[in-house]
Amino acid sequence: MRPAELIRFKQSGRAITVLTAWDSLSASLVQEAGADVVLVGDSLAMVVLGHATTLPVTLEQMLSHTQAVCRGFQGALHAQPLVVADLPFLSYQCGPERAVAAAGLLLKDSGAAAVKLEGAEPEVVAVIDRLVRMGIPVMGHLGLTPQAVHRLGYRRQAQDPRSQEKLKRQALDLEAAGCFALVLEHIPAELAADLRAQLTIPVIGIGAGAGCDGQVRVTADLLGLTPQQPPFSPALIQGRQLCVEALKGWVSQQQAPHLAAPSAVPPTNTPAPPAPGC
Numbered sequence: 001m002r003p004a005e006l007i008r009f010k011q012s013g014r015a016i017t018v019l020t021a022w023d024s025l026s027a028s029l030v031q032e033a034g035a036d037v038v039l040v041g042d043s044l045a046m047v048v049l050g051h052a053t054t055l056p057v058t059l060e061q062m063l064s065h066t067q068a069v070c071r072g073f074q075g076a077l078h079a080q081p082l083v084v085a086d087l088p089f090l091s092y093q094c095g096p097e098r099a100v101a102a103a104g105l106l107l108k109d110s111g112a113a114a115v116k117l118e119g120a121e122p123e124v125v126a127v128i129d130r131l132v133r134m135g136i137p138v139m140g141h142l143g144l145t146p147q148a149v150h151r152l153g154y155r156r157q158a159q160d161p162r163s164q165e166k167l168k169r170q171a172l173d174l175e176a177a178g179c180f181a182l183v184l185e186h187i188p189a190e191l192a193a194d195l196r197a198q199l200t201i202p203v204i205g206i207g208a209g210a211g212c213d214g215q216v217r218v219t220a221d222l223l224g225l226t227p228q229q230p231p232f233s234p235a236l237i238q239g240r241q242l243c244v245e246a247l248k249g250w251v252s253q254q255q256a257p258h259l260a261a262p263s264a265v266p267p268t269n270t271p272a273p274p275a276p277g278c
C-alpha cells in the first residue's frame, strides 16, 4: 500500500482504517484485522513505555519499535499495510535539516513509508514542504496534538468560530505543503465533515465524528488495555480485565496443592557436606 492509494480511496468513497501498533505482536494483530494503515504512534510513550506524556519518547525508540512492527507483518510487501511512523517531539521542531535526517532514518532503517508530525505553525509547514520535496511522504495532524500538551492540554480543540477558522486555514496549508492525509483529533464533528468536503486529501478522524474519510484508533484503547481510556475513544472489549482474569486463573491453578509436598520426596544418598573449618 502506498500513500497515494489513500487519496484514491477518498475519491472512490472507500473508508480508510488506521490502527496503531508498537511491536511485532500488535502489528500481526492489526494486519490480520485488515487495517489499511499501521501507525507507529508516539502514543507508545504512554501506552508501552509508561511515560505520562508523549514527549519523552526518542527517535531511537521510535526507530526500534517501527522495526519491530515491520518484522511482525506476513506476506508480500505490496500486500502489507502502509506503515506511518510518528516523528517524536524535538525531531522536527528544530528545523528542516534535523527533520529530514530524522524522517530519513525512519524510512531508511525500517519498513515505514511515511511519517506523521503535529501542527501547522509556519515553521512546521516549512518542514513538511522540505520533507515532501525530499521524497518523504507526510501525514499531518491537527486538533488535539499531544506534543503540545503543555500549551493545549488534552481538551477538545476548535470549539469557537475563530479557532475553527484557524484550523481550516491550517488544514489547507498542510494540503498545499503536500501532506497525503490529515489526522483530525478531538474536534467538533461538523468541522471535520466540512474539512473532508474542502480538502482533496483524506481526513482521518479520532474523536472527530463519523463524517471523515477514515478513522484512526490507538489499538490498546480499542482493546480496553490502557488504564486511562480517552473519553472520545471507547473500548470494544474490556481487554485488561479479561487478561487479568485469565492470568489470575493460571496463577491460582499453579498454587493449588496438587503437587507432592517436598517432605514426600524420598531422601537421596548424597554424603553430608564437610563441617565448616575442616
Ligand code: KIV
Residues within 6 Å of the ligand: 020, 039, 040, 041, 042, 043, 044, 086, 183, 185, 206, 216, 217, 218
Ligand atoms: O500517537 C498516536 O497514536 C496518534 C494517534 C492518536 C492518531 O497520533
